[in-house]
Amino acid sequence: MATFPHDLMADQREWQRTYTALSAQPHDPSALRRHLILLSNRLWRHPHWRVCGRGPGRVELCRQARIREAAPWRES
Template identity: 50%
Template sequence: MGPATFPHDLVQAQRDWFAVCEALAAPRPHATAALRRRLMRLSARVWGHPFWSSGRGRSPAARVELRRLVRSQQREGAGTP
């Protein structure tokens, strides 16, 4: 699959989803109920996004590519001062 162009709101929702997962994985997370609710809302936003109904988003590989894209952006952002 070639590089997909994902909608900005979908990329941001996936980025937020990763951030909430990391917050929940902390040794002593605060406000876990609120974090779990946020994770559920973000999950619904990511998985129910209209992009997945488009031709480019129908492939299961597109979901993997979205996660890879966001992770690589996070790594690049963490490496800059």
């Protein structure tokens, strides 16, 4: 299993929480959209991807973030 920097994992988990909140169709989604854009930018530009490339690692990051969100005691 690939390992990712803590800040990258934290941003991915926050992105997923924000996306879930936005999918609930809030009355005023503007702030959530802006936050999602900010997080997307951080994720895309993270220095980790310069070293490892974006390819399948991005999918693995999303998978691991979902697992950790569902089972926070699995933090490493």
